[in-house]
Amino acid sequence: MSTTATDLADEAASDQVKLRPVVSSYVDITDRFTAEAAKIMPGQLVMMESFELVNSINALEIMDPKMDTGVLNLRSNDANFDVSAPRSPQEILYIMDELFALEMSWCTGCALSQTIYTCLYIEHLLNNFNGVQESLHFGTRASDPPSIDQNDLDQFLLHHALRSYAIGVIKTCDLMRRQLQCKGIFEEEDAVTETYGLDLLQFVSPGYILAVIEAAAFQIECKTSSSDTTQQVLTGIAQRLNLRATTLRTMMLAEAPPAMLQQLYSACIQMADTLSETHELAVAVPTAFSMAVQGRLECGMPPRPLLEMPFAKAVELYQQLQTGMSDLLRIHEYGSIGDIVSYFEHFALRLPDELPYVRSQLHQQYLKDGRLLGKTTMREAVISDITDLCSPMPSLFEIPSSHPAYAALEDFYVQAERCFESYLTVMSHNKCRLRQRLCGLILDWNALQAVAETIESSPEMVQFSLVLQGNPDDPSGGLHPLPLSSWAYYRKLKMMVWIVFLGFELDIYKLDEWPLMLWYVDYLLGITDTHFKRLETVVESMTALHQQQQQQQNTAAKKNRKKKQPQQSAQKLDYINIEAVPRTTMLLTRLRAETEIFREICRGYLCLVAVLTLAGIVNPPRGAQTSPSSSALRTSPELLYRIRLKPFGPIVAPEVPPYETYLQLSDLNNWTIPALLDNAQMSLNGAQKMVSQLNKLTRPEHLVNAKLVGESMTKTRLLLLRSCIGMNVSIMRLRQMKLVQSDGGEREVKRKVKVTIEQENYHPFFPVLVFAENEQ
Amino acid sequence: MADESSSLPPVAAYENVKEFMSVLMMVSTTDGRQFCGTLMATDRDRNLILSEASEQLPVGFQSRRGDRFRYVGMIAIPGKHILRIDASKDSLKAREMLLKGVSRGAII
Numbered sequence: 001m002s003t004t005a006t007d008l009a010d011e012a013a014s015d016q017v018k019l020r021p022v023v024s025s026y027v028d029i030t031d032r033f034t035a036e037a038a039k040i041m042p043g044q045l046v047m048m049e050s051f052e053l054v055n056s057i058n059a060l061e062i063m064d065p066k067m068d069t070g071v072l073n074l075r076s077n078d079a080n081f082d083v084s085a086p087r088s089p090q091e092i093l094y095i096m097d098e099l100f101a102l103e104m105s106w107c108t109g110c111a112l113s114q115t116i117y118t119c120l121y122i123e124h125l126l127n128n129f130n131g132v133q134e135s136l137h138f139g140t141r142a143s144d145p146p147s148i149d150q151n152d153l154d155q156f157l158l159h160h161a162l163r164s165y166a167i168g169v170i171k172t173c174d175l176m177r178r179q180l181q182c183k184g185i186f187e188e189e190d191a192v193t194e195t196y197g198l199d200l201l202q203f204v205s206p207g208y209i210l211a212v213i214e215a216a217a218f219q220i221e222c223k224t225s226s227s228d229t230t231q232q233v234l235t236g237i238a239q240r241l242n243l244r245a246t247t248l249r250t251m252m253l254a255e256a257p258p259a260m261l262q263q264l265y266s267a268c269i270q271m272a273d274t275l276s277e278t279h280e281l282a283v284a285v286p287t288a289f290s291m292a293v294q295g296r297l298e299c300g301m302p303p304r305p306l307l308e309m310p311f312a313k314a315v316e317l318y319q320q321l322q323t324g325m326s327d328l329l330r331i332h333e334y335g336s337i338g339d340i341v342s343y344f345e346h347f348a349l350r351l352p353d354e355l356p357y358v359r360s361q362l363h364q365q366y367l368k369d370g371r372l373l374g375k376t377t378m379r380e381a382v383i384s385d386i387t388d389l390c391s392p393m394p395s396l397f398e399i400p401s402s403h404p405a406y407a408a409l410e411d412f413y414v415q416a417e418r419c420f421e422s423y424l425t426v427m428s429h430n431k432c433r434l435r436q437r438l439c440g441l442i443l444d445w446n447a448l449q450a451v452a453e454t455i456e457s458s459p460e461m462v463q464f465s466l467v468l469q470g471n472p473d474d475p476s477g478g479l480h481p482l483p484l485s486s487w488a489y490y491r492k493l494k495m496m497v498w499i500v501f502l503g504f505e506l507d508i509y510k511l512d513e514w515p516l517m518l519w520y521v522d523y524l525l526g527i528t529d530t531h532f533k534r535l536e537t538v539v540e541s542m543t544a545l546h547q548q549q550q551q552q553q554n555t556a557a558k559k560n561r562k563k564k565q566p567q568q569s570a571q572k573l574d575y576i577n578i579e580a581v582p583r584t585t586m587l588l589t590r591l592r593a594e595t596e597i598f599r600e601i602c603r604g605y606l607c608l609v610a611v612l613t614l615a616g617i618v619n620p621p622r623g624a625q626t627s628p629s630s631s632a633l634r635t636s637p638e639l640l641y642r643i644r645l646k647p648f649g650p651i652v653a654p655e656v657p658p659y660e661t662y663l664q665l666s667d668l669n670n671w672t673i674p675a676l677l678d679n680a681q682m683s684l685n686g687a688q689k690m691v692s693q694l695n696k697l698t699r700p701e702h703l704v705n706a707k708l709v710g711e712s713m714t715k716t717r718l719l720l721l722r723s724c725i726g727m728n729v730s731i732m733r734l735r736q737m738k739l740v741q742s743d744g745g746e747r748e749v750k751r752k753v754k755v756t757i758e759q760e761n762y763h764p765f766f767p768v769l770v771f772a773e774n775e776q
Numbered sequence: 777m778a779d780e781s782s783s784l785p786p787v788a789a790y791e792n793v794k795e796f797m798s799v800l801m802m803v804s805t806t807d808g809r810q811f812c813g814t815l816m817a818t819d820r821d822r823n824l825i826l827s828e829a830s831e832q833l834p835v836g837f838q839s840r841r842g843d844r845f846r847y848v849g850m851i852a853i854p855g856k857h858i859l860r861i862d863a864s865k866d867s868l869k870a871r872e873m874l875l876k877g878v879s880r881g882a883i884i
Contacts, residue, residue: 017808018835019860026802026862033822033861036793040820047817048797056817056825059852062805070831070848074807079838123840197847296841300849 060302067302073295081287083124084138084146086154089233092162094282095121096240097275098289099169101314105307106173107321107355111192113297114307116173118289121166123296126198133204136167153223153230161237164209164216167201168244171209174200175251176357184363184428190356197298206252210245217241229281236278243271250325254365258329265326269319279311317355324358330708331366331373337384338587338705340372341424346709346716348427348434351764356430363428370421378417385420388587388705389490390535391542391580392483396464405460412451412484419444423491435502438495439647445492446651452485481538486531489653493528496654497521497598499647501765509644511609511755511769512618516644518606519666525599527654532592539584542576549575587704593694597720600687601766604727607680608769611673611734616742617753673739681731688724691717719763726758726768733771793818799871800864801826805857808834813851814867822855 022028040046045053061067087095099122102115116122121138128135128142135142138159148159177200180191187193201209220238225231250264291306309317334340347354347362354362368374372381383397399406422444426437455461464481500521503509509517612618620637638659642649645656668676695717697703703710737753752774759767796815803811803824813829830845 017804017806017859019804019808020810020832020835022862023802025865027865027868028860029796029863029868030859030861033793033796033863036796037818037820037822037855040793040818042820045817045819046793046797048815051816051825053817056850056852059825059850060848062809062811062851062853063807063857070809070833070846071807073839073841074809074833074837078840081840120840127840127842296839296846298847300847 058300060300065303069292069295069297069299069301069303071295072292072303076290076292076295077287078120078290078292081120081290083121084140084158086152087158087162087285088154088283089157089230089237090281090283091285092157093233093236093240093278094284095119095162095288096165096237097279097282097311098308099166100240100275100318101308101311102289103169103173104314104317104321105309106192107176107357108317109189109191109356110307111194111304112173113194113196113294113299113301114291114304116169117196117198117297118291118293118306119166120288120290120293121162122170123293125163125166125170126200129199129201131199131203133201133208136163136201136204138163153225156219156223157237160216161220161241164212165241165244167204167209168213168241168248170201171204171206172244172247172251174202175206175248179360179364180356182360182364183425185356185360186430186433189433190359190430206248210248210252213241213245213248217245232278233281236275236281239271239274239278243268243275246271250322254361258332262326262329265322265329268322269326272315272318272322275315276312320352321355321357324354325361328358328361328366333708334373335707336388336705337372337376337381338388339707339709340366340376341381341385342705343708344424344427346712348429348431349716349764350712353431359428359430363425367421367424367428370417372424378421379413381424382413382416382420385491386483386487387577387580388583389487390481390483391539391577391584392481393464393575394577396483403460405455405458408455408458408460412448412455415448415451416484416488419448419488419491423495431502431506435499435506435508438499438502442492442495442499442647443650445488445495446653449485449488449492450652452488453482456480456482456485479534479538479541481542486535486538489531490528490535492651493524493531493654496648496651497524497528500524504767505759505764507757507759507767511612511757512620513640513644514618515606515609515613515620515666516641516662518602518609519662520645520648522599522602522606523657524654525595525602529592529595529599532588532595536585536588536592539576539581539588543578543581546575546578583704586702590694590697590702590704590706593690597687597690597694598765600683600690601720601724601727604680604683604687604724605766607676607683608727608731608734610668610671611676611680611739612755612769614668614671614673614676614741615739615753617739617755673741677731677735681728684724684727684731688721691720691724716763719761720766722761723763723766723768726762726770727766730769730771737771737773795868795871795875796863797871798867800867802862802864803853803858804860804862805853806859807857808837811848811851811853812845816850819855822858822861824853824855824858824861826851826853 047053060069063071065071099116099119102118106112106115117126124138125136128137128139130142132142134145137145139146146159148155150156177191177193177195180193185191217238220234220241223234225234246264246268250261250268253261253264289306289308291303294301294303331340331343334343344362344366366373370378372378386392399409403409419441422437422441426434426441429437456464464483500517503517609618613620641659641662648656695714698710700707703713706713739753754772754774756770756772757767758770762768796818799815801813801815801824803813803826805811810832811826811829812832813826815824816827817825827850829848829851831848832845833839833841833843
């Protein structure tokens with residue numbers, strides 16, 4: 001083994017290193033071990049029986065500065081930093097603002113070791129803390145609080161203002177951390193709740209900390225300074241303490257009446273605005289923050305950089321957090337259960353994504369113990385959702401236990417509750433997880449639909465599955481209401497459409513896969529539309545049947561009155577939940593319109609992508625014909641088709657069409673580029689018109705289940721319009737380019753067109769393709 | 777048999793180092809730190825893999841952490857940085873008994 005310069009340095013150092021004496025329970029085996037190890041063959045590893053080399057992947061290499069956090073600690077000057085040294089008001093302001101920025105970094109998913117733990121003041125407080133709140137001070141020993149001269153401003157600011165602020169930050173993180181450890185939030189992805197063995201004042205009452213912060217803020221407000229700048233800084237420090245106190249209060253009063261919380265959140269947002277006025281007065285104390293803290297934490301991780309964000313960005317994030325929390329309170333204003341469900345759905349698709357803490361609160365506060373708002377059971381939510389969609393006979397949900405189908409229906413409802421709860425739970429996930437979980441959920445809903453179909457086709461359910469008249473041409477022998485399976489089918493279709501569109505939003509599909517995915521989502525939307533049409537027909541037929549029976553009963557009652565016969569008790573009209581019909585009709589109209597808009601845009605996109613394919617700008621995935629090697633099989637179009645549609649493979653209805661069908665339907669042989677561009681433009685213009693018409697439906701009765709999301713829907717439609725307009729501009733650009741049809745990719749397209757996908761300011765489901773010409 | 781065994785790699789040569797496997801060790805490095813953990817693997821250059829290891833700072837080093845041990849998890853210590861290796865007597869004895877038991881075919 002060659003001796004390197006480092007080795008020599010190490011050897012030299014080793015002579016001077018003072019080692020601890022051998023403990024009596026240990027024995028020095030250096031020589032014995034060295035001798036035995038020397039017998040090992042070169043390149044051979046001797047391992048414990050149960051150990052495998054793969055286990056050592058996470059092992060940290062000691063003395064390697066990139067891996068060993070201990071080296072950071074040994075080389076740092078942190079030990080010389082005196083936390084009890086007096087600090088000027090400007091420096092205190094700096095430390096507070098840095099802590100604020102680091103805290104917001106943590107809120108966006110960074111580790112504590114890279115954020116607030118890097119503050120040496122925080123480290124000192126946490127090291128001093130022995131479970132007793134009095135030990136939270138900047139003194140050397142936990143049991144020995146420093147004596148403070150109240151008249152010395154610098155000392156006062158350090159030991160009161162900064163101390164209480166830092167304790168407030170720790171407690172806020174503690175309260176948030178506990179909320180983040182919930183089902184809807186993913187460790188390491190959304191948030192890092194690891195505390196590295198330190199106690200974040202878990203058992204210190206937030207009330208005590210609030211009192212300490214408020215007392216400090218009050219005292220500072222009473223202090224005056226002859227210098228204008230110092231006075232401004234003091235005001236800034238008091239503002240920061242007040243903001244911290246209000247933030248803490250919002251977290252303590254999570255169960256308080258919404259109106260009160262709303263005021264607190266608004267106050268937080270307003271107060272945060274004032275921070276930037278004084279931020280510029282801060283004087284930096286860079287030594288108060290050190291990455292070497294990681295070398296002193298119980299942490300089996302390599303060193304990670306300190307993650308701070310610009311102060312303005314931190315304030316923006318803080319306001320986003322409080323706005324998100326304040327927005328959640330609107331759920332209490334719901335009119336129907338459907339409003340809450342719509343809120344959850346819109347929340348999941350919001351842009352920008354809500355912060356993990358807000359998402360955790362949606363799950364913790366509004367889906368508490370499997371109940372919406374802690375009171376509406378999942379059964380009620382399911383019944384309401386089914387009623388809104390199909391207005392079935394009310395007796396369907398009140399079947400007596402003596403009914404032969406009771407047990408089967410009960411099983412269905414239990415399964416439906418579970419599925420619906422999972423559906424609402426995934427709405428608080430991050431977008432990637434949302435898509436992933438939806439892929440799993442559609443299987444559950446597929447099974448639920450199968451159960452519903454079995455129940456609804458069973459002879460016991462004959463009273464609920466009457467054959468509706470008016471459809472003599474129906475080959476299946478008439479139209480059945482099938483409310484349960486229709487509902488499960490609708491929900492499943494909606495999730496499937498989301499999966500594909502989220503694929504576009506998350507940039508999962510490459511441009512050459514766009515034709516396939518657009519074609520597939522168009523197919524799904526077509527089926528959804530047919531399903532809505534069917535539901536509308538069912539509701540119409542049932543309503544007609546109901547009215548017919550009502551007329552008959554009225555006539556019979558009149559006859560009885562004329563004959564002065566005792567009036568017979570009216571037969572219960574139980575074809576349909578007639579009171580729910582207007583809501584269902586409005587809901588179906590809106591859903592159909594939305595589906596149609598999506599479909600039109602999809603068709604527009606499909607035509608445009610077809611143009612790109614015809615012009616040779618986008619090459620369809622090459623098949624085995626072009627390169628018959630075994631590796632080419634991995635990229636064969638059929639395999640790509642199967643891989644991309646794999647999540648939908650196990651779904652029985654709608655089944656994934658065979659590859660041949662796709663080939664047949666996506667054949668572009670009879671199309672020309674100008675015709676396709678015309679078609680694309682027509683579809684997009686059509687969609688635009690429909691969006692404008694839909695926007696005019698603003699009366700409350702038009703907005704079924706949209707009371708809480710009216711504003712969000714308007715924004716979404718605006719983005720849809722932007723996408724349409726953006727794509728129209730792209731179409732014009734393509735027309736100007738006068739593209740010619742490529743002859744199958746053999747000849748190079750003379751003009752190279754650069755395609756970029758733009759997502760910002762457009763509807764997330766419909767990113768806009770922007771074309772630029774590269775002359776060669 | 778004798779011929780066969782002579783053609784095999786000299787397994788028995790490093791058999792003795794196995795007696796240190798899974799033994800609790802205190803490894804002192806050239807910077808004065810000590811790492812206490814269970815030996816999982818080693819090689820000819822005395823590169824050690826310790827699991828569930830903790831770190832103690834050098835004697836007299838001023839740190840904000842104080843004198844406490846710090847958990848660092850699984851670590852690999854390059855042989856060139858090792859100054860001294862101490863083994864827990866109890867752990868050595870337990871390992872010895874285990875190896876004897878295995879060689880006798882006993883189930884422990």
